[in-house]
Amino acid sequence: MINRISFLFIAVSFWITACGQVNKPDNENFNQQIYVDIDIATSMLSVTDTLYVPKAYFEDEKGFIFKLNKSLKVQVLNNQFSVKEFKKDPIKEGVLSKTYILTPNEDVVDETVMIALQYSGKIVDELKKGAAEYARGFSETKGTITEKGVYLAGSTYWLPTLEIEALWSFNLTVKIDTAWNVVSQGKRIINKEVNGKQLVKYISPEPMDEVYLIAAQWTEYSLQAGDVLVQAFLRTPDEKLANKYLGVTSGYIDLYKKLIGSYPYTKFALVENFWETGYGMPSFTLLGEKVIRMPWILYSSYPHELLHNYWGNGVFVDYSEGNWCEGITVYMADHLLQEQRGNGASYRRTSLQKFTDYVNDENDFAVNKFLNRNNSAEEAVGYGKSMMINNMLRWEFGDKKFIEAYAKFYSDNKFRKATFGDIQKSFESVNSTDLNAFFTQWIDRKGAPTLKLSDVEVKKKKKQYHLNFTLKQLQKEDVFNINIPVFVYFEGENKLTEERITMNKREQVFSLDFDKKPVRIDIDPQFQIMRRLDRKEVPASLSQVFGEKEAIIILPENSKHLNAYTALAKMWQKTQAAQGKKLSIIPDNKISSIPTDKAVWILGFDNKYSDFVNIAEKYSSVLGAEKLEQIKTLKKEGALIYAVPNPNNVYQTVGFIGANNDDAIAALSRKLLHYGKYGYLGFETEKATNVLKGSLPALDSPMNFVIDTKAEISAVIVSRKALSEVE
Template sequence: MILIRLLTICAVLILAWTAQASAATSNANSTILLQHQLKLKIDLAATRLSVVDQLRFSTNTTETWQFSLSERFNIEPNPNLALVKHENGFKYYQAKQAAFTLSYSAQLQSTPDCAWLTQACVQFDSKGIYLDANSQWYPTTSQALHTFELTAELPKDWVSLSQGEQVSATWQETQPQQAIYFLAGPFKVYSEPGKYATAQVYLQAADDELAKKYLSATHQYLEVYSKQLGAYPYRKFATVESFWETGWGMPSFTLLGSKVMRLPFILSSSFPHEILHNWWGNSVYVDSSQGNWSEGLTAYLADYQMSAGKGEAMNYRRDTVQKYANFTSNFQDFPLKNFQSRHDQTTQAIGYGKSLMLFHMLRQQLGTTAFEKGLQTLYQDYAFKTASFADLQTVFEKVSGQHLQAFFQQWLERTGAPQLALGEHPHIEKNGGTQLNLTLKQTQAGEPYQLRLPVIASFKDGKTETQWLDFNTSQQSFKLNYAQKPVAIGIDPEFEVLRIPELGEVPAALNVLYKAKPKTFVIARQVPAGMELAWEEAITAFSRGDKPKQRYDDAPLPDEGIVILLGGDNTALTGLLERAQQPFKLSETAYTLNSVNYTCGLHSLALSLTAGKQQVVLLDASTPEALQQ
């Protein structure tokens, strides 16, 4: 049987919590605290920022201390300071006193196209201002947390935004923060007090209907998560129309691009994710020396639960394990404990996907009541402190009474995931019912995992029965008793466990292009003018460093591996489509899907299908530019 899935190519948005460079990374719950009284003067004509910071350093470890500042800033002469070193774009100073006033200034240049994964993004012009810890515009030191008061002299008709609460013209944040943010610009501000916090919207131009939607959604999600986890940790939550097409989550606000925030699905998908980060990541901080746990937990409690509310929980888990299997391999995979932040599909599959499944399996093992009690305890004990995976383990052991060392160790420290196989499974009639003698195998390399595996029996009357098996060895037999004879048995059919799925368990998907398995590229002998180089570049990109296997479309297809057909006029596709009983047809002039014609040359095509145990992808585009998109 051949299964076909036709995918429409579109921009994929992934919103992100911004893990700032100043975050504590190796010493959970550091006692270092920097208290700032910041006064900012803005000169847009000269693109100059001048800062006066009345600074106090609090610690119980030393009387002298060092701090760093971006090399762009010139510090006015100060007898309390000595320059220690200048490297990697920063200047490091030794301070002789724990409290003093620091004056400094710099010309700042905007980054018009913000590649936030690889650069410090700055906005400083007539459109507005954005500064975060990555541009290191304020003094900081390793493992420090910050409290602050911030006042800025703004251009006429401008407003500002930072963490905390605005009192007159000053922003105040008394809870220790990992970073200090500053935004300003000619925004139209909407504000609406609520039971849990004030909801705000900052727009570059007035849009009452859009603001109303975000204000309402903010109150809705603050209520949901406050009831589930504990009181929202800030006085406000603001949605800000960004200077870039971003989706960033910061303490007490989020930055969404103009196009992003108007996408119809954002309010019910990515927006709650950013609000939830105010519990995980922006108040309970991440000690990432042992792995970043907040992305997986936030994705599980926000994105996954939103899907579950629509009846799509199983599909979400299936897609998660499928992406993990496709985007990781022996040479790309790494332990979850080493995940810091997302920068490609592999890190996302591990840091978001594998981590999400860890929390799902933990919930299954502990039960929902103990799991949610653990979340509440984690928030209560670690708000405005750093927490590691080890701290999470301690909390969940405390509330559940279970020993979780083996559970966390196998999912944090090992690469890969279990691979399951079905052994012998005879059944006998016994005492008026049926006994199934089921043998299961773990076939992955290395030691077997300790798994709680659901087995679901289906019966003639439509009913089902689920039994959970403790499956801890490479091969294990189980005796399962049923009152009536099952018509089907499913081994984890709803993907409750992170594992490498069999090909027939998951739908065809384009992400097999990135899978680290042998690929054969089949190219037409007659290639349209101008496309030869484009197809060669595509082959190089999808080979992922391996030597590609190529053949022409009039040669026999291989029997194994991934087959990638390049070009809609690829004759090798004809036989595959004839075998596929799907509503898709391809002619010389058009693609037809569900009786709708798409003219060749005006539309690009990305088609993924499964032929037996083989994965096949067809790519077609009329121009190199269309192929790149």
């Protein structure tokens, strides 16, 4: 017993001399004082962790149950407690943690209970290919200490993990090999060499649900942007790259400060990881070597991860009622940046298209059941639909009220766990309205409406024009109560009129009166409403072929590339089967026509059916001379991929893949999944380098109707201002 106390005393006193005064923990919160010693060569982790837990936690619980990585040998340093393995919870195969119970040896009297634990062991968990995210293919580790780097997170159980979900403020002091450095949440207050080891200390007064310890040998760059220190930790020195990140980061911090409120932390660090990731942690982001160098990341994943400091890592997610943070992060980062470039409507259309293509009766679920994405359907609901719900809130209440509601949600819930219900509360308070019906319909209920416009007519009575039309909701599920934007064009007018109609029946007739003659009507042409799209509203794209539950690949029996095409077909058959989809394979000489009841892939320029999808002819006027010339060359020397509507059934899509090189075909078999949103693509060389991409225009949309085909229509729909440009 004495030994333990003196050990604690020695341990703490060493650290006090090394790091200065130990901060007194806040009584209100759970607090940890963590001292870590890492030895890279042996992968050894030694931790002295002093936990401060409110007394209340011991009153209804006899013991204190926690989980810890099973490689770590634990002992308790203060004699007030005993620790032993919790036998009721035997170790299972593949489970990383062991469960322990800590029992008080005497009555707990102090308001804040101090528990000092000491443990050490080897932490190595090899990187494994993540099976779930087929389209991303990131590797994963639960936590590891290797020569390449250190990754310790909640998933590692490197700190005691309580049964209840506590939020911890913490001080983290790390001793690690020289030339290494450490990134964690909070502010770095010590970073120096002491006795042949690097000593790094972080303080995080902000409560956290897990503590990260990331370490590697980096080159460090920094820039002070107002109150926020912007840092870049790169594995290979690259000042130009670092400066790019530091520059855009201060721009984004400024943008979100205006939009939502002050950035919640004192620093933001870009950290280069030792495997490919796109993680957003509180006050830093962990991006892989390749990811970090993709030029578009600065304007897509990077602002997304940065914004997670507000949504997810500033206001935490209470997962018991669904993950709300992805939808709003996509909306205020990815969507906002596209909107700034005038691409808001097409971004929303792509998102609705994914929902339409990937979500079906079997895999659909309510947004409040979303936790994280493991496949395209989960992404289409948890990211896409959730993003569209935010767009509807903005469209309903206007830009200013939308911004005000989220600013309030942020200040009310900062460093707390929040739910969709808290977002609802904020919108209700700012707009003085009851939004129960809206949130129940969109968050608690699955599905989306499918709209159809019909019976459009104009009647003139005296000097008034009456525009009558019918809207139907075609989905199998119950009727949705929705407000829908309707745009009306007038003869010889440069301006058009936007009307809002409310639909709450399966079929509804609407009548709008004008004193000018309406010549055309568009229903939701800017994709403001969460709904399934009609295939004819949507340009054909590869994702339609990938997303279909049943598809067939037609192989070119007489092609010299038959083996390469067959390998591609077999690989895709496997990946599709893993998602419960059926992909069959058939040679072109075994069928007499292209199926119309499923998606179709036609492989090979010399496929019997390749003329079936000859875009050069059908779309020559929209492609233009230059692209047609490029397509001609690619057909001879490169690779061409298209998606077009099946001529015998526009609701099915036909995909075509033609290449002149076996290696290129192999490369395409891996690459094409990432190009799902495109309608045509061109690639060069055996590595399949992308040189051409785009979408072919949609056929006649069933969501608009030209009443007078002879009338000249000159008005165009003007996009609204981006959310960031709202005064």
